[in-house]
Amino acid sequence: MFCRNQTTRATVARGSALEMEIRRGKFRKSVFLDTSQDSDIQKKIDHEIRMRDGACKLxxxxxxxxxxLEASKSLQTCxxxxxxxxxxxxxxxxxxxxxKVTRRSSDAGPMDDRHPCKGKVAxxxxxIPLMWKDTEYFKNKGELHRCAVFCLVQLGGEIFDTDMVIVDRTLTDICFDNTIVFSExxxxxxxxxxxxxxxxxxDYSAGSTPRKLASKLSSSLGRSAGKKFRSAMEPGPCSPVGNGGATPLLLPVPSVPGPKYHLLAHTTMSLxxxxxSFRTHDLTISGNEECSYWLPLYGSMCCRFAAQPHCMTxxxxxxxxxxxxxGEPQxxxxxxxxxxxxxxFCYHRQEDVEANVEPAFTIAINKETRIRASEKDPQSKVQNICISNQYGGEEVTHTLTSDSRxxxxxxxxxxxxxxxxMSQWKQCCDDLMKIELPSPRKPTPVTPKQGSLYHEMAPLATPSSEGLLLQDNAVSAEIRALLSSYYNDSY
Known part of the structure; x- marks a missing residue:
């Protein structure tokens, strides 16, 4: 008991001091400025902390x-x-x-206030292709190694997760059908x-396994010694799975009993x-064959990576x-x-824009276009705008003017x-890339087993649930409902 308490105090000191500050409201007041943006992010943190508490209990x-596996996935994501x-x-x-420092500095030079527009990235x-050995994939020899996998995709402060997929040697690729879009x-x-x-x-009966073990040991040790051992095994008020405190300490994820997800591979992509188009990108692989969560990756992933700057849409x-x-003056x-x-786009009337009428004519505006302000018109004293483009080796110039300076x-x-x-978004402004927004989730029938033609011709004597995508099934729906219920009860 003494050792356990010592370990708990040490873990709390290392992992949860910052989170306790968040719970007490001091994180925002003493460390960060009290702005609307800070408040919005603080609300997101509070929400994820409640969701993580619910995932721990679940x-x-x-x-x-x-x-x-689904509950542990939610815990890792939160x-x-x-x-x-x-x-x-x-x-x-x-x-x-x-x-603030830049504004107060007396020798600071002029600042460029121009900022590029934002855009969607999807x-x-x-x-993710797998590289099984011939004896494992074709000859079906060796132990059937099965893992649950999912992806986290992060851009700035936004993080999205994919569905969880069960992977074994019947699969040649890990496939995620999710479309993830970052809007800003x-x-x-x-x-x-x-x-x-x-x-x-x-066996991931996370809640029952320690208690079953404690019960068996207590019966063999005797009533007195067994009672002490069982009390040590039970989660206390400082445990993330305990119910004994109004504000339980939030320990790091590895301290929670049950299945543990490990980072298998990662990559970082930019503009x-x-x-x-569908392209291949390199992966950095973590772990090795000795790890229980290991899967034989090729070291690459394939995906469609597109962007739509706001200036294009x-x-x-x-x-x-x-x-x-x-050429006539009139x-x-x-x-x-x-x-x-x-x-x-040049329309006859403003109403044509709202009515989706085709424009009367169009003037190209791209990276090769040259625009300049001409001399003032002697009559109106308003400068004209000259737009020049190359068409088939010939330069064509359109002259524009407005009603006022x-x-x-x-x-x-x-x-x-x-x-x-356009200069900042580069190739994303050559043409408008297509982004298909994710459709609302619908209950789907059982997904057929993903495998090769070899396995379709010679079915293996393995359970029919191999390679199934755990998406919108009864378990996922139950977990989401429980987490939602916990979140609502936390106010």
Whole structure:
């Protein structure tokens, strides 16, 4: 008992001091500035802490293997999100301090206030090939090694998880059908993909196993000694699975009994990796064949990695313009212009935009386009805007003007910002990439076994549940309902 308490105190000192500060409300007040953004992230942290508490209790109560694996997955996801939100808070604090220091510095030079637009970044069709030995895959020899795997995808302070997949030697690829979309990414983003694995062959009755063991030992040791041993094995008020305190200490994930997920592989992708096609990316593999969670990876993953900058999908600028179509001084045409993507759309009327009518004509606006302000018109004293493009080796120039000097200035500023956005998002602004948003989850029938043609011709004498995708089944629905119930009861 003495050793256990010592260990608990040491673990608490190392792992949960910061989290206790969050619970007491001192994290926000004493460390970070009291801003609306800080408050929003603090609410997210509080939410994930409650969800993690619920996952700990659920994991302790699980009596079935698939339930324990799903609960442990939720626990890992919540813990990773908490750390990501803490990092984001720290980053925001440092940025606020640096901004104040820069403003107060007397020798600070002029600051560039131009910032690139944000955009959507999506990863989908994630496939991770496996490299089984011939004797394992084709000859079906050796022990059937089965693992539960899932991916965490992080960009900034946002983290999404994929469905959990059971993997064994009947699979040639680990397939995740999720489409993960980050809606507010900067062009300098770094997206981290982590593959977690857990051996699913052991008995993961996380809540009952310690108690069963304690009961058997207590009966053999005698009533007095057995009672002491059983009390030591029972979770106490400081345990993440105990119910004995209003604010239990939040220990690190490895201290929670039950299945443990381990980082099997990871990679980091940035803007340079984006291509509007299915591509292969390198993985950094953790662990080795001696690890229980090990899977024979090729060292690569395949996915579709696309982006849609806001300048390609939203109106950058719109308003009334006059366009000179010919060489005659009077050949001006009134249009309603909309700057969006790689074009300046010119409509006859503003109502045509709302009615989705085809534009009267279009002027290309891309990285090769040259725009300049011409001399003032001697009559109106308003500068014209000249837009030049190359068409088949010939330069074509369109001249635009507006009703006032202020409107012309706004249009010129919109063009410069648009070119700046394109220069930052690079290949993402060549053409509009397609992003298919994830559809709402629906109950799906049992997924057929994923395997090779060899296994379809010669079925193995193994359970029919091998290689099934644990998605929206009764266990997942039960876990989500329990977590939701715990979250609602925590207020």
């Amino acid at each position: 994991l302790a109560a699980c009596s079935q293997k698939d339930q324990a 813990s990773t999100r908490i750390m990501a939100y803490m990092t984001e808070l720290q980053r925001m604090k440092e940025a606020q301090i640096m901004q 990863i989908s069709d994630l496939r 990414a900067n062009p300098g983003f770094e997206m981290r993909v982590e593959l977690y694995s857990c051996c699913s062959e052991d 340079s990796h984006i291509q509007d 939203r109106q950058v600028m719109s308003g009334c313009l006059k366009v000179k179509l010919g 050949s001006w045409t009134k249009v309603y212009g909309v700057l969006k993507g790689t074009s300046l 202020e409107d012309t200035h706004r249009w010129m500023e919109a063009f410069w910002q648009h070119f700046y956005d």
